[in-house]
Amino acid sequence: MNGDRRKVGDALDADGPGPSDSSTWSLFRDWCAATDQSALPADPCSLARFLDAHPAGASTQRRRIAVIDRVHRRGGLAEPGHTVTVRLALNDRRREKAASVRTAAAAIIEEVPVDGWPSGLFGRRDAMILTLLASGMTPTEITVLRRGDISVDSDDLVISGDHRIPGNLFGGRPAHRPVEIYRRWAEIQSTLDRAGSTRMVADTLDPNRAPAAKPCPPPKVVPAARASEPLLVRIDRWGHTPWAPDPLTRISASVLARAHLTRQPPTHRGHITEPGADRETGVLASVPDDVVLDKCYYAYGTAARRNAHERLSDMGERLEEVESRIDALLRQLDAIAGGERE
Known part of the structure; x- marks a missing residue:
């Protein structure tokens, strides 16, 4: 405790605080001690409860958060005030907007398709967007989320370790709980991890697929190699996602x-068009009967393409280097030729 107090004193003295800053930290530290919470580091939920237990004007609350954040920053710790949980607790207008979105989304969430090609693909992603917005997050915050930022805790969805989305966000309907909405989108991403084929994704979304054909449920933990990939990605009109996933933009x-909230969702074509397919029907040329494909040929092919993409990612820089060396050699030849002429 004495070490913490010295660190706090150094943190406050470094910025030349007034008496009110010291009293703010003392008030927060005493409240944490009384409620058996950690003051350093502080949990964002604890900070939100502290603000709720000590109501004040917006400017006072912002100053309190700034003081507590500064103590953490000087101590090399994550700042609890820079989280969705605390921002919601502080901003009445933001809470009201989230409540408005939540009410509207609860009325239409059942209309967002989760099966069928390609409507189910877009629908599962868009349902995830609506869920995050209804929980109080902003478009900017949700479009920077990574797959590793999401975890499941019983019936709740936890974002970035601090923002908790309750299971009853849209009411008591099991099929439309945030965890189920997330798992449906995670199933798509898991399928794309194994093989980025629209055919396989379409099979996953087929509402008439036999129970034995259903894919295994997505893993509880996102693979470490995928944790840094964007949670929400761009999907083109044919249902393709980029090999190197591009995050959805804030505007999109x-x-x-x-x-969706105005009941004017975009419509999507209902068939797959691939290279070699008939433009009108989308049907691929049949495979000869004497060709037997390995059951993992999709995985092998996509792994090879992903490996090629990674190995050739710096090809532009390599070509520029070669061109620079060629230019340098040409200049040397010109200098030699010019010297000989003299």
């Missing part, structure tokens, strides 16, 4: 959410 997330 806002437009999609508004379209």
Whole structure:
């Protein structure tokens, strides 16, 4: 405790605080001690409860958060005030907007498709967008989320370790609990991890698929190699996602959410068009009967393409280096030729 107090004193003295800053930290530390909470480091939920237990004007609350954040920053710790939980606790307008989105989304969430190609693909992603917005997050916050930022705790969805989305966000309907909405989208991402084929994703979304054909449920923990990939990705009109996943933009997330909330969701073509397919029917040329494909050929092919993508990612820089060396050699030849002429 004495070490913590010295660290706190150093943190406050470094910025030349007034008496009110010291009293703010003392008030927070005493409240944490009384409620058996950790003051350093402080949990964002604890900070939100502290603000709720000590009501004040917006400017006073912001100053309190700034003081507590500064103590953590000087101590090399994560700042609890820079979280969705605390921002919601502080901003009345933001809470009201989240409540409005939540009410509207609860009325239409059942209309967002979760099966069928390609409507189910877009629907599962868009349902995830609506869930995050209804929980109080902003389009900017949700579009920077990574797959590793999401975890499941019983019936609740936890974002970035501090923002908790309750299971009853949209009421008591099991199929539309945040955890189920997340798992449906995670199933798509898990399928894309194994093989980025629209055919396989379409099979996953087929509402008439036999029970034996259903894919295994997504893992509880996102693979470490995928944890840094964006949670929400761009999908083109044919249902393809980039090999190197591109995050959805803030504007796109806002437009999609508004379209659903105003009951004007975008429509998508209902068949797959791939290279070699008939443009009208989308049907691929049949495979000869004497060709037997390994059951893992999709995985092998996509792994090879992903490996090629990674190995050739710096090809542009390599070509520029070669061109620079060629230019240098040409200049040397010109200098030699010019010297000989003299």
